[in-house]
Amino acid sequence: MKKLLFVAFFWFALAMPTEASTLQQQIDDAAPGATITVEGEHTGNFIITKPLTLLGEKGAVIHAEGSNPALTIEQTQDVVVRALAFTAKQRAVVVKDAEHIVIKDVRAKDMNIGIQVHRTKHVEIEGAIIEGPEGHYAKKGNGLALFESEDLKIHHNFITNVQDGLYIEEIKGIHVYDNTVSHSRYGTHFMHTDDGLIENNMFEHNVTGLMVMMVDGFEARHNGLRYHHALNGSGMLLYDVKNASISDNQLLENRVGLVMQTCEAIEVEGNYFEVNQTAIEATRIDDASIVRNNTFTGNILTARSDQKGLSLRANTYDDYEGIDVDEDGYGDTSYMAYSSFGQWMVRQPAYQYFVASPSVELLTKLDSQTKVEQQVLVDEKPRIMTQRRETLPRNYRQVIVGGMIVFLIGLLWKRSVRQ
Template sequence: MKRLSLILLFCLWTIPVYAADLQTQIDATPAGGTLYLTATTYNGNYYITKPITIIGQEGTKIRSMTKAPAITIEDTNQVTLENITMEAQQRAIVIKKANEVTVTHTKMSNVNAGIFVQQAKDIHIKDNYITGTAAHYAKKGNGIALYQSTDVTIQNNTIQQVQDGIYIENVQRIRIDHNNVTNSRYGTHFMYSEDGEVWHNTYENNVTGLMVMMVDGFAAGNNTIRRHMQINGSGMTLYDVKNAKVRANTITENRIGLALQMTAQTSIKANQFNMNQTAFEAIKTDRTTALMANYFQGNILTARSDAKGVLLQRNTYDDYHGIDPNNSGYGETPYYAYSSFGQWMVRQPAYQFFIASPSVTLLTALDQQASGGNVLQDDQPKMMQSSVTVKQINYTQLLIGIACILVAIVVWWRNVKR
């Protein structure tokens, strides 16, 4: 009998606790109250239509058994969801016509789509972990999707294997800060939105890191954008964009670092372009789009352009071979953003094996003597600074070395005399 009791106790301890009355608990919690979840797993689809805070314990899971969202928040305000794991066949969380909603420290794994927001205001989505499926991009949804909303903060989220990590359409005043988006189609995708800000994010191994389309007013700074190497991919694409500021980003190991298409009143300043196939590409832009004080190093090709439109000012180029006789820090002759060999190598990567050959070096030097046509030109390129590290002498090691040499000489001399 004692053994049977122990077995029953073990089973009760190890088998997850399921609860079917979560909706009842939500309905019974007074407006503005806090509901602490006690069960391990809740199976169902739940609706929140009043101010409430719901906090899960370690391991609390809400699992949608149908194609409906696990949780729907609608026609209410002041709602907080915290510390909950969710599973859903389609969307995990839907927020509609709601204000002052916070979703934090949730985990969504193997979901078609994570969080869907529509016609909402003052939304905070932070410290969440969203993982999609291994399906093709066309068969899965977005990690976080926002439509027709205002005043949104998306912060410290990790998102992977979805269609678009963060999709934004007709949203005003959104800040995207310190997120990590990988292995998706677009890391962050803007459409028809204004006053968007993207700071301190990491985009890696997506098709395109940042896709910004038909936007007036946009800023991106201090982001790390790397390893977007698919055939139609780029680190960042600005398409039909006005009044944009791109500052101090690290753009590295992309097929195209920055793609500009029909941009105007756009400032691209103090960015690092490293080891891209093409650092930047400009199509149908004008001279109100300026690249200033950027640093280009290790790129196969600095620039490709269909017209002499983009303005280049005081950038640093590792393939610039001019001189600075006045010691001003800037070259005496212009830099021409053109490389015959680079154009070929972008199309045929195997050519990279000849990159340091004498003939290629000569061809690159001849390119820099060219002018006119559609060649982009920087009239005052910044000289690349070479740094030499001077180490202090270790006198102890020096004396030991001299002593060893003297001993060796003495031994050698004695052997010779013998």
Template structure:
């Protein structure tokens, strides 16, 4: 009998204890940690919603999971300084982390999944978010929130974030001094959405298959440098939209396979320099632009339409165009005659979207060739008087021999020729 009881007790402990250890009250642990202290969390699931309002370091382990419900915020950080969160997995919440009136916040190694929106920052200063994964929910963009949304904040840094399937990857409104570097944002509405922001930098980020890679509106003094902006090629796809911005430098970026790589609208005193526009349907679209904007030293390669505008002025100079057919007799690297990007068809498309059906159709290709002759005397619109003869960068292709393809290809050619000769023989 005693043995039976011992066996049953052992079984009870084996089954029940781990379950009890999995669900712990994190709020009590936070409250019990002194201000400025460090809270080390073991592996396990911490259910509920939690609040931090004092300086603290919360460090998770390999499988430390904070789990909430789809109706409330999982972790609130308010009215505090010097908060650090590391190695935490946050699951199921309306908002993963809501931050309000916090100075010096550092978050790293977080993973946020199954939530309407990831991180919200309000009136935050000196915040750094690093190496964090945010995976949004399925459904239309209108039915989900942003990866990270920052409002009315200063001095923010976000590095190494991987954001997928959200409304806007990084939504930045009324923020000054923000640096976004090495982030990867995919399958979202806008990769980065700047609104009323100043002194922002987006550097070496990657954008893929969003509706728009970077949407910049009413923003000043911003640098977009060395980003890779690929495959924003939906019906309304844009690599970058610059709307009503001032002093925006777009430099050293690669735009590939976008519907429109850059759409600049009402832009002022801005520069697009040393970018590579490759295989886009339209590379640069200029609407209500002014002469203080410049498009210089870029490479235009394999785009259907390189430059198009509504007739407004922009300085265009020293770009490389792969369809430029001029020559360089004095060998100074600059073509001897101007490159005229003006195409009747390109202008029609800007004014009447239904014309887009004909893009690069046989009739339009012929029309463009005629345009080249008639527009050669154009001096005002979309003219680069000093086109470069050589690209800044070379396209490097891996050389891979495929013996199978060579053998099959040659075998079919030889068989075809043999059959032709045999059948043609009298």
């Protein structure tokens, strides 16, 4: 009898559905538009092909089995995935050939790619926390990888320790806002994506905060780009970009704040360039591009460019030595950001190691006293930097003690003279 019970129990255990098949079975059996509450941990490669909401309870985790994605959403619409954690060797979540997809408050750690989207319309990714594995970024994938899709809203995500925080290629209509990306190669990387808007993001401790390449129509505003110190690092780099607006950003403590290469019709306005090694570097820029109404403080070099030059207008410079006699808010003499050393550094980046050396400072001073035939890097009407003087409260105790010390020193000196 015991033997029969053992055999029956054995076959019953084999017939029990696994954890993975249970969740997939729920997905397969659910009516379109249903909500599935996910509890506990599940291992497998789950697929959604119908309108559905997947809602995780506290502690709900989906582990990918093998190298396939933990969750795939394909050939469907109206899918919501919320409050789930994922682990995967390669990709945590893949979305392809779908519409109206919302991914919110998910977590992915130690995967190669966090969320990957292909050929999908109307996507919102909000509140994701994505952290890549340890190691060099060249061996990692991207936090969010977005391809050939339309109408995307990417906001309030935190991404760190990946190759590119957001890799964006061939997207029509994308709004990237209120994200934080750190310790990666590029914070955000735009490729062949026209008319994108990126605002209110924080990029820090990457190689380059924002990389924009081969784009016609782009706007970056109210972003923070700071602490990009690598040899080839920069806060923001534009390459082969046309018709872009760069406004009201803060570029702080970067090797180069803003790099522009082979660009046309770029407006750089209202930004704060603070404590960068070089604030702006420009090569092969057209005459329609302009840098105006920006503030430059604490930068070693304000700007450097190739011989075609860069148009500077009505910016504020902390090293401007002119005066404003008529008090109209503008200097009475022009500001020259030209630096022969800066020009050399464009061609020989290794020269940056001599920045702030006594010889370079002397050379820069001589530049300011020399009229340059080519009117490169000259702001004809610089704004005057308003300086606020604060009157410090007097420390009377310190004054009294100091006076007593001076009095005693005087007495001792008199005694020594008499003796």
